[in-house]
Amino acid sequence: MNIYTQADSNTRKTWFLITGFLVFVIAVGWLFSQALQSDAILYVAVFLSIAMSFSSYWFSDKIVLSMAHARPIEKKDNPELYRLVENLCITAGLPVPKIYIIDEAQLNAFATGRDKNHAVIAVTQGLLARLNKTELEGVLAHELSHIGNKDMLLGTVVVILAGIVALLANFFLRISFFGGRGRNSDDNRAGALLMVLGLVAAILAPIAATLIKLAISRKREFLADASGALLTRYPEGLASALEKISDDVIPMKVANTASAHLYIDSPFNEKQGQNWFVKLFQTHPPIEERIRALKDMQV
Secondary structure, rough: HHHHHHHHHHHHHHHOOOHHHHHHEEEEHHHHHHHHOOOHHHHHHHHHHHHHHHHHHHHHHHHHHOOOOOOEOHHHHHHHHHHHHHHHHHHHHHOEEEEEEEEEOOOEEEEEOOOOHOOOEEEEEEHHHHHOOOHHHHHHHHHHHHHHHOOOHHHHHHHHHHHHHHHHHHHHHHHOOOOOOOOOOOOHHHHHHHHHHHHHHHHHHHHHHHHHHHHHHHHHHHHHHHHHHHHHHOOHHHHHHHHHHHHOOOOOOOOOOOOHHHEOOOOOOOOOOOOHHHOOOOOOOOOHHHHHHHHHOOO
């Protein structure tokens, strides 16, 4: 499999997951509305989740940069870093994003922003100090690929969908346990069955939504790896960087679960377990799998 087919394959898988997520949200909403005989629940939940997600998306870069304690730099502060980013942006056909530094020794980086014209790349001091030029270029290409692939927009769509499910479940449980009733009477067996199914779905649906969201996040990491390798024409550079990142045991003081999925690897230095159940709840695919995929690519 070459780089082009790898990227195409990951794109198809990601949109398959997105489509499945949409169907899942509609199914959950339909079940809740049938159980409570109230379509208004679905409409209100959709409106609130979109409103909250829109505000989060619009200010996402400022929020994440503040959480990471990142500081902006100019070209004169690190000319070599800027040259690498500028050259990659020319190749990718992207505007040069703002560059931030995180004063942490851990090897890590992330990209954020609502679109390519308002994008930001942040790298840690440890990454700059301990990677060579080709490795650093591989990491930067990975992050620029997130920008070029519109992962910020896609991530927002997924957050909106997951938010809808969570709000639906919350509304359903509140109405069910605090006097809300549908038009079906208590002795109506069909209504009782729907209510039981609704309660089960209200408990399990947010978990399922989270699993789908994490699965999409992991797929986007594979796609960014493939796109980044295509950008540099040297997948070994990113593979070597990921090997160093995998061996890094330095903790990140500003690690936060809300932004962990943005980084090139989890800032919590999680052990990459081989158990399938553990993998379901990881924000990133195991680095060993990413390195193997990169090494199998043909330029």
